[in-house]
Amino acid sequence: MDRNSIRPTKKPWPTKAAMEQVYAMKLWGGGTSDFYSGEGSHHPDIVNPYIAVLTSFLSSFKDPISVCDLGCGDFNVGKQLVAHTRKYMAIDIATDLIAHNREKFKKGNLEFHCLDISLDDLPMGDCAILRQVLQHLSNAEVQGVVSKLYHFKYVVLTEHVPEGDFVPNKDIISGQGIRLKKQSGLYLLAPPFNLKIKEEKQLLSQIAPNGKGILVTTLYNFF
Numbered sequence: 001m002d003r004n005s006i007r008p009t010k011k012p013w014p015t016k017a018a019m020e021q022v023y024a025m026k027l028w029g030g031g032t033s034d035f036y037s038g039e040g041s042h043h044p045d046i047v048n049p050y051i052a053v054l055t056s057f058l059s060s061f062k063d064p065i066s067v068c069d070l071g072c073g074d075f076n077v078g079k080q081l082v083a084h085t086r087k088y089m090a091i092d093i094a095t096d097l098i099a100h101n102r103e104k105f106k107k108g109n110l111e112f113h114c115l116d117i118s119l120d121d122l123p124m125g126d127c128a129i130l131r132q133v134l135q136h137l138s139n140a141e142v143q144g145v146v147s148k149l150y151h152f153k154y155v156v157l158t159e160h161v162p163e164g165d166f167v168p169n170k171d172i173i174s175g176q177g178i179r180l181k182k183q184s185g186l187y188l189l190a191p192p193f194n195l196k197i198k199e200e201k202q203l204l205s206q207i208a209p210n211g212k213g214i215l216v217t218t219l220y221n222f223f
Contacts, residue, residue, distance in 0.1 A: 071133030161185025
């Protein structure tokens with residue numbers, strides 16, 4: 001079976017329609033761009049340090065590893081990582097976005113999948129990347145993703161969280177917004193997710209583009 005044609009396996013959440021509306025109505029900006037995943041995926045002060053640390057991590061392996069980019073968005077970030085992997089599988093829930101990306105970005109080791117990462121079966125890989133993705137999902141949908149992270153050896157997770165102390169994992173309705181409006185942010189090792197890992201290492205901490213909160217990138221090692 002063509003892996004680009006993997007079909008949903010369960011009844012979908014309304015999240016797909018919500019995220020497709022975000023891109024159709026340009027709720028994250030972008031002006032004349034066909035698809036735009038927000039300033040956090042385009043501002044050089046945010047993107048360049050992230051690319052640097054991810055390139056360093058991916059290049060540290062003697063044999064290149066395979067990566068699943070869970071929530072690849074407009075692929076402005078992912079396109080700079082493909083060359084450092086054996087295989088790069090970019091996944092997003094928005095149908096038109098994935099169709100656009102397939103036409104725009106073509107590499108021998110790159111493939112795109114239109115999937116709901118909280119419900120659908122995911123391609124297998126060595127490492128999962130989730131960059132400012134889970135922060136937009138309800139706790140129920142986050143839990144659907146968390147249960148699949150154990151299939152990977154490494155997970156690189158970036159979340160937009162408040163500065164200083166905060167109560168983690170307050171629930172939200174999936175969509176454009178994030179938990180910052182509730183003075184909360186995701187921390188998967190805390191309830192109700194209780195992610196079990198072997199090792200945790202913070203790779204990067206950055207002031208968010210709007211100056212509100214910080215973007216924290218963490219590497220989780222599972223075995």
